[in-house]
Amino acid sequence: MSTGSSQDKEEGGANFAQAAIGTYEEGLKFVGVKSEVHVADFDITQFMAQFYAGSIADANPGYWDEDYAREQWGGLIASSGLLSTVSKTMPWRPDGATVRKSIVFLVPLPGDSTINSSSETEFFRPLKVGDRLSSYDEIAAISPEKTTRLGTGHFVNVVTTYHNQNGDVIAKNTNSVFRFKMADKD
Amino acid sequence: MAQAQNKTWDDAAEGPRIPRIELDFTYSRVVWGAIASMDLFPGHHEKEYAERQGQETIYVNTMVYQGWIDRVVTDWAGPASFVIKRKMTMRRAVYAGSIMYGEGVVTRRYRDEQGRTVVDIDIDVGDADGSCCPAKVTALLDVAPRSL
Numbered sequence: 216m217s218t219g220s221s222q223d224k225e226e227g228g229a230n231f232a233q234a235a236i237g238t239y240e241e242g243l244k245f246v247g248v249k250s251e252v253h254v255a256d257f258d259i260t261q262f263m264a265q266f267y268a269g270s271i272a273d274a275n276p277g278y279w280d281e282d283y284a285r286e287q288w289g290g291l292i293a294s295s296g297l298l299s300t301v302s303k304t305m306p307w308r309p310d311g312a313t314v315r316k317s318i319v320f321l322v323p324l325p326g327d328s329t330i331n332s333s334s335e336t337e338f339f340r341p342l343k344v345g346d347r348l349s350s351y352d353e354i355a356a357i358s359p360e361k362t363t364r365l366g367t368g369h370f371v372n373v374v375t376t377y378h379n380q381n382g383d384v385i386a387k388n389t390n391s392v393f394r395f396k397m398a399d400k401d
Numbered sequence: 402m403a404q405a406q407n408k409t410w411d412d413a414a415e416g417p418r419i420p421r422i423e424l425d426f427t428y429s430r431v432v433w434g435a436i437a438s439m440d441l442f443p444g445h446h447e448k449e450y451a452e453r454q455g456q457e458t459i460y461v462n463t464m465v466y467q468g469w470i471d472r473v474v475t476d477w478a479g480p481a482s483f484v485i486k487r488k489m490t491m492r493r494a495v496y497a498g499s500i501m502y503g504e505g506v507v508t509r510r511y512r513d514e515q516g517r518t519v520v521d522i523d524i525d526v527g528d529a530d531g532s533c534c535p536a537k538v539t540a541l542l543d544v545a546p547r548s549l
Binding site for chain 2 (some may be wrong): 263266267268269270271272273275276277283286287288289294295296297298299300302303306328330331332333334335336337338340341363364366397398
């Protein structure tokens, strides 16, 4: 079962607050739904790899030293921490951004706010400068209602599979996202 | 650039603590990490939004934890190591203005079916108030050149 709904085109930039609203029972019908395959808008670049590595003061020569990286990995690599970043769409384009809402926003549930609670990722090869990734999401599970410090909602497990331009599987990621209602502050 | 020594089977006994890394996550650095990972979610740059979520202020984003956890491994094991599995749990946020640390301990050393050296590592990431984001990592040590 699959849906193209994660490929919806919308005007304007990304809006993080617009989640589909519905009941838990409606949400459960989305378990097993896959998005279409999404091709990233851009290649992984040396700038992205090094700007990100700088943000965490990471001197790994795989990101910085072309000679070393060529010898060890076949070219400069990027931290695997950039996996989901290098699969994103541009937040704005002159022809109207393709807003790739996370599939978690498309699942009808009572909560309109989200926060990542955990993730588990398997990596099969490093991200390489020059790669362009493709990926698709699948809703793997939705928990019954739970209450945490932040509010009441549901944990949604999303599995994303990533390929490079050669069709090699780079990684598989399972994200657990809490979809909840923000507590009112008076 | 000087190349760090790569840990091998003999260097990776179970038990000894992996050296701690620390970094000052100023407001600028929190926003830097969010932008470097193209994360425009307002909780990482808009204090009022973060407060409405019940947080103290803006906080470090997920992709930065992921790179930070891998840095704990590769700073210790050297640049020929490679994380093949990472499971992390965000218990609470690391807020702008915090010193964030990362440290770990090797819990298991073994060889996979290809004869490669593999270690399981428990990693802890936190701030002055303690653990925020514990993680379990599996890494290959001393990966043969161009084998991945």
